Amino acid sequence: MPTKNKIDRSKLMSVLWEIQRKKRCIDHDDISKVAQEFDMSRMELEGVVTFYHFFHRTDCGKFTVYLNDCIVSQFSGREKIQKVFEKATGVKVGHVSEDKMFGLFKSPCIGLSDQEPACLINFQPFTNLTPERVTIIIGQLKEGKKPSEICDIPKSTIHYTPPKNKTVFFKPYTFFSSLTHLENHLPEEIINLVKESKLAGRGGAFFPTGLKWQFCRQNKSDTKYIICNADEGEPGTFKDRVLLEEHPELLIEGMIFAAYAVGANCGSIYLRAEYRYLVGKLEALLDHYRKKGYLGKGIKAKVPFDFDMYIHLGAGAYICGEETALIHSMEGKRGEPGTKEYFPVEKGFKGKPTIVNNVETLCAVPRIFEMGVDKWLQLGTEKTPGTKLLSVSGDCENKGLFEIEWGMNMQVFLKLIGAKHPKMIQFSGPSGDCLSEVDFNRNISGEDLSCGGSVMVFNDKRDLMYILKSYSNFFVEESCGICVPCRTGNFLLNKKIDKLLLGHAEKKDLDDIIEWSKIIKITSRCGLGQMSSNSLNDAIQKFPEIFERSLSENTDFNKAFNLDHAIEEYDKIINEMTSDYE
């Protein structure tokens, strides 16, 4: 009989991180050793390690540089910065220098879109890079400075909050102040109040939070878990980073509320590895809460309860923002999404009822209690009360964070962010909506135009096809690979975009794109595949002129096949073999 699950595999990721940090790679011997410790087969562990792009099987250099590969970064001059990095370190992107000093890699959005070009060096952030600055940084590292000594703590660029009495998130907060509400309410009452507030999942799915808590409460179990999803990976999003920098106490208290409401005694923050530099601060704060008796045993409430939490570090996989994938990742497995046979509130982390909430959702909870549900309901719109945090980047004057009241008109918003000749707005990231002029009169609200948090602005000089190609590259890279429509479908769509870019496409290719996207959408296992072709199809709808320009009439010959190109290699080989030096 299988004797599995005796060993707690949820510690696996942190063990792997320890090795990766110290040895700069997880090599053959490490795999053998760790596999034995955790009673796994070597290959199973290999599968876990190779799933996450921040775990390296070969040495990734004493200083590992991750350049942002997001489209916003590319448009703010990443190419130039990359060249300077390559020159200063002497290695090309994707490689490690011979002396194992520097490793240079690209990584999908690192959550610094408002301060591009940016990079992470040993997970310390460096923002607003210039060629001169890069040369200096590399020089300092060579002299023996530590990245943590010379890095930039990313400035919170909060550009706008509503009038004072309407701001929810970004205003001063007195620690522990809203936790007093726990003493006046039973858990069920807390759930009812959250339900009344119509708070819904701010990661972008907008599932009613109160309802989720209620389901979890109803499932009887000795152990329940609260997980905060701080794995914001949607390109262009950084709202959770700013919240974690500015108001981590709101998050902790939100989780305490959730724990009390559903009857959970253990919690964790699944923090994306890109935000590792926040770990120290967060841990210190958790300690502070423990000391004050707000975490640990016997937390003061109408029904006193036990609850503690820890930080779980991701290792680079966009898919882990999907809640079931996130849970698998926490369990020390590959971050593959589940079959949706059960919801996490039924069988989640370690098979126990589990709540997974976004940072913004949890941070809103103490604020709602602080201001009172009635006042909260007066803000925003009928369906989406309150305010929303939007991460703004791209071609606009004010790159940074905006806290807006739900219901704001797009025109007003565009003026607020100082958009310059906006042609296309990417709303909710590449898996969201592609907006054109026709949408600029709509309202940002649950009734009309909902948003998870990412707003990328592109002006009329930007090449739309290039942007779509970048999105597609992202999805090909980040697909977990468990189902064929997403794994290969996205790859095939990517090839079609190539055809468009190279002018080989015919009208039939556009029909193919639309048909294939639909198949991928319908049959994919999780949100990644279901949403990955959204912007491509939106763009076809909204910017038909750009597509028509690169399409030709249907013919009987495939233009993508080029005979000269196909025989080039042969010519070269024969040439080499037949020529001599005489």
Add this chain to the structure above:
Amino acid sequence: MNKMVNLRLDGKTIKAESGKNLVDVAKENGIYIPTLCYFRELNPLGTCRICTVKLNGKHTTGCTVKVADGMEVEVNTPELLDNRKAIIEMLYAEGNHFCPTCEKSGNCDMQNLAYDMGLTVTRYPHVFSDKIVDFNPKRMIMDSNRCILCKRCVEEIKTKAGKDVFSFVHRGIKTRVHIDYEQEDKLSESEALHAMNICPVGAILVKGMIHEQPFGDRKYDLLGKNIIPKLHNNQVRKNENEKFIVATTSLAGCFGCHMSLLDIDTDILDIIEIVEFNKSPLTDIKNFTKQCHIGLIEGGCANSENVHVLQEFRKKCDILVAFGECAIMGGIPAMRNFVPLQECLEEAYLNGVTTEIGANVVPGHEDIPKLLNNVYPCNEVVKIDYYIPGCPPNAHHIWKVVKSILLGEEFSITHDEFKYD
């Protein structure tokens, strides 16, 4: 026993035990939901996505649904049927499925599903990615070319100590199933055979235990024998005084398909009543002398001459038919797509065991056609109108298709005529 519930399947109201798996419930009620990864009711994998159905208006996989009261399920809508076919096509395009060389051909679940769906060609271009065949395990061979990543082996095959033998490694398009050598060694003979048997394709083989079964005796050869193809009312095209003109060619193929053309024996006499051959190896006419009604293409494109000939056929023939695996997906010649061209040439002309000692010449002359970097299926070079699978296709199958196209008849191919090998 759980209580009985009512649900609607494709408009039919049925009674079933609450909580039972939808795929099984449908089967009991005469509605077939095709599956590939599903093999036991516990812990459905939901990886292959073929059983995608519409449940209360939303798409989901049938194998992960437990029936409940009032469910409204759509199984066989045109859209869902096409989605299923599309997924099989995508699996064919993604992997390197050379049915004629596969030990599991005829016993392969995926092949059988493709037969059922009448799949002649994939709508997607073949990816031809380089995948390894791992011979290192003591008892097994893991051929990633054929693996469809259904996860059956990963979930099912464990050692006595409960450790995984097969695991997913890497991510996205690079995801593969690898074998853990140490754990594989601990499997018993019957456990190893079990692994081979639960693999729905030919990715897992046990060395020395691969039984070659003759054609006709394999698991899926006999299936479908009882299926009577739907007959259509023939609609004969108007008689013309002139005969139909047919051209044929063999590109990068073995001429086996042309041999099969001749297997029609004396029926050829009927055919030449209505057909006249133009450019074809059968007539030895080297150049087109007139526009043809139909062109039959054997083999894919491996060199520059193949491409020229194919393009000429496209221009000179109103309808192009690709026949045989090589023309449709590259076939055996396309196996070189995973080896760099330089290595191919060196192996063939310099280092191969049959190479004459001291002969160190790779032939290169302007009169010799140039090899392409890859072998291309015909439809990736020109538009192809019809496909006849098989290696080679059965003679009657070929002529039935040709005749029906020429006469404008609707036709059906019987299940047992339809083969990829």
